[in-house]
Amino acid sequence: MQARVLTFNTLFRGEARARAGVLAETIERSDYDVVCLQEVISWRVLGLLRRVATSYPHVAYTPMFPLVRGGLVTLSRHPVTRRHFRAYVPARPARPEWLLSKGALFTRIRLPGGHLTVVNTHLSANLDMDWSPSNVYAQVEKAELHRLAAAVNQIPKAEPLVAMGDFNVPRDSPYLAEFVSSTGLRDVFGGDTEPTFRPEYAEIGAIDQLLVRPGIEAKTRLVFKEKVRLPGGRSAVLSDHYGIEADLTAGGAGEA
Template sequence: MQARVLTFNTLFKGEARARMGVLAETIERSDYDVVCLQEVISWRVLRLLRRAAISYPHVSYVPMFPLVRGGLVTFSRHPVTRSHFRAYIPARPARPEWLLGKGALFTRVRLPGGHLTVVNTHLSANLDMDWSPSNVYTRVEKAELRRLAAAVNRIPKAEPMVVMGDFNVPRDSPDLADFISDTGLRDAFGGDTEPTFRPEYAEIGAIDQLLVRPGIEAKTRLVFKEKVRLPGGRSTVLSDHYGIEADLTGRNG
C-alpha cells in the first residue's frame, strides 16, 4: 500500500473563498491521493473546492444544514468504500464551536495497492491555551480523545489506518501520549515539536497531528509555509496553520 496524503486546517474566516480557491488549484496540481481538510464550514466554500479540484471525485462529508458537520471534508482520487462520522459529546463551557457538531470523519479508501482507513478530525479548541490537567478545556479535549480512541479501536487491527487533523493538543501533551498508547498508533513526527500553528498568530506549537498504525511508514513534511497571491494581487498566508503532507507505505489492506 502506498499513498500520499495531506491534512490542513483551512481557517474559516478572513477571505476564506479567495484562499480556498488558491488551495483548490494547489491540490488539483498536486499528487496527493487523499486530502483531509478542517474548518470547511460553508457550503459555498465546499462547492468551490469541489468545482476546482475535479480530479478528486470522491468526497466524504456529513451535511448538517446550514453548515458542514464538524467542518470536516475528505477528498480522494480513489474510490471510497465506506464513510461514517463519529461525533464528540458537547461538554461545558458552552461556546460557539458547539454549533459545528465536532467529531471524526472515518473514510475507507480503495487504493491500487489495498485499502486505507483515513480518519480526519478536529478536536475542541483550548481557548485558554493552557493544557494543564486542571484546565476545563484540557478536560474537554481529554474526553474527546477517549471517544476517538474508542472509535479507532473498533476498526480491525489489521486495517491500515492514518489518523490526522487539528487535534488542538500539543504533540508533547500527556493526553496525546495516552491516546497513542490506548490506540497503538505511532506519531509520524517521532515527537518533533516544530510548530504546526503559525507563531505569528500565537505560540501554540505542534497541535496538528498525523498518526499511523504499526506496519505503516510515514515520511512527513510541513507545507504551505509561504504566502500565496490571491486574485487581485494581494499576498497572504493560506491559513493560520501549516499543512502536513506524508508519503505512506505499508502492508496491503
C-alpha cells in the first residue's frame, strides 16, 4: 500500500475563501491521494473546495448546522468505505471553540494496494501556550488525547493507520509521548521540533503531527511555507500553519 498524504490547518480567519481557493487549485494540481484539512468551518469554504478540487470526489465531513463539525474535512481521490466522527468532551474553561464540537474524523479509504484508516483531528487550543501539568488547557488536551487513543485502539491492529492534524500539543510534550505509547503509533518526525506554526505569529513550535502505525514507512516535509498570490494580486501566506506532506508505504496488511 502506498499513499501520498497532506495535513493542513487552513486558518478560518481573514480572507479564508480567497486562501481556500488558492489551496484548492494547489491540491488539484498535486499528486496527493488524501488531504486532511482543519478549520474548514464555513459551508461556503467547503463548497469552494469541492467545486475547484474536482479530482477529489470522495469527501468526508460531518454536518452540524450552521458549521462543519470540528472544522474537519478529508478529501480523497480513492473510495471512502467507512467514516465516523468521535467528539471530544467539552471541558471548562468555556471558550468559543466549544461551538465547533471538536473531535476526530475517522475515514477508511480503499487504495489500489489496500485499505488505510486516516484519522484527521484538531485538539483544543492551549490559550495560555503553557503545557505544564497544572495548566487548565493542558489538562483539557491531555483528556482529549486519552479519548483519541481509546478510539484509535478500537481499530484492528492489522489495519494500516495514520493520524494527523493540528494536535495543538508540542511534539516534545509528555502528553504526546503518552499518547504515542498508549496507541503504538510512531512519530514520523522522530521528535524533531522544527516549528509547524509560523514563528512570526507565535513561538509555539511543532504542534501539527503525523503519526503512523508500525509497518508504515514515511518520508515527510513541511510545505506551504512561501507566500501565494491571492485574487486581486495581493500576496499572503496560506495559513498561520505550515502543511505536512508524507509519502507512506506499508506492507500487505489492510487489504480485506
